[in-house]
Amino acid sequence: MKDVKWENWAGTEACRPEAVIKVTSVDHVCEIVSDATRRGITVRPVGSGHSFAPLVPTDGIILDLSALSGIESIDTAAGRATVKAGTRISALGEPLWDAGLTLHNQGAIDAQTIAGAISTSTHGSGLGLKMMSGCIVGAEVVTAAGELVKLGSDDPRLAALRASVGTLGVIVSLDLQLEPIFKLKETLAFWSFEEVLERWDELTHSHRHFSFVHGPQYDMSAELPPVPDGTKVPTLVRIYDQVDIDAEDSYEPAHRVNRPYRIYPDEYTPSWEEVEPYVPYERALDAVAATLPVLERFPDEFPLEIRTVAGDDAWLSPSGGVESVSVNTVRTWGNDNGPFFRAIEEALAPFPGRPHWGKQPYLREPDFYREVYPRWDDFIRLRRQMDPSGTFLNGPLRTIFE
């Protein structure tokens, strides 16, 4: 028997599945899934493997969708595009721009697949900007029976699919609502922490994107300005403002002007694990205050990162129904980080902190999710309809979604 091994990007999740199958067509997906369901074998779809959570590992089949990649069609008049599920975000920028269109937002990397990013509610920053899944207006999904189902823009199941961590089926294509092209002007600067906190509301409301990184600074591809002399704990502010499409490109470090898909992504080397709960925007500064003592108790080389995101209607979105703030904490991989993550969980419990689906080193107890997601039971009902045999559930997912 072949010795197959799968590992996520960070190396924090690994398994020995029966097979990792690189699918070649939608029919191929249908065939594999229906066969697995008949045999009672688990199937877990994978994108770029950039999630830190135990979402993919299985002793069954891992479905690699990287060959189902590329833009199928663009409707310029409607500002929409249909893309294959395994398309990396990095492959979307250029061709969409050539058609006069762009994604409404992106996160800190562009290595994710579009299906992987929407399945975990991946976000960028910006109080007026929804999770990446907010641009999904249609989808094609292979259910556990191996049937291809089309979800149109008014299909209520779309709001469930937007943060479904691959438990409703295998997404094979997505329809995206896009924005007309625009450019961004970047400002990266070290400010005093006090100023950031005092001006928080003004800054988050007056810029397209305002976020900050407080603590030890890690390497980023965008060159940083120097930390002011005498700063004990630096606070980096990251501002992106929309500028005219005719604005001249600038490559000046920390003050770039360029197309959004060239400004947002950075490059990182795997060496950590992380947790990123979201709290209501209104309570952002209380959540920061609750997190700081935990960071002091468990010192590490990574900072606290705070970003904003608009509320949305996805049933299991951590910013569902309310403007939110993501509280990102990162720890060096290989250390005993369990006590730190539990302490963060406890510190943010009163808000409550709803973890990013792709950024939680362990899944929480089932009652927690039911408490924090008003549509949890609706989601479970739909999941059972689309996958009655639990084909898409691995061990950890089974504990909460069965």
Ligand SMILES: Cc1cc2nc3c(=O)[nH]c(=O)nc-3n(C[C@H](O)[C@H](O)[C@H](O)COP(=O)(O)OP(=O)(O)OC[C@H]3O[C@@H](n4cnc5c(N)ncnc54)[C@H](O)[C@@H]3O)c2cc1C
């Ligand atoms: C360096 C780094 C930076 C990051 N920056 C950000 C950031 O700025 N903002 C943010 O919000 N997140 C960020 N993330 C997290 C990342 O965006 C998410 O974990 C995202 O889900 C990864 O996409 P992926 O393609 O690797 O998906 P995977 O991790 O491979 O899969 C994620 C989930 O999607 C499911 N899935 C994948 N493809 C399909 C499919 N075709 N059909 C159904 N289900 C599918 C999988 O089963 C799994 O449950 C970052 C992660 C890393 C490692």
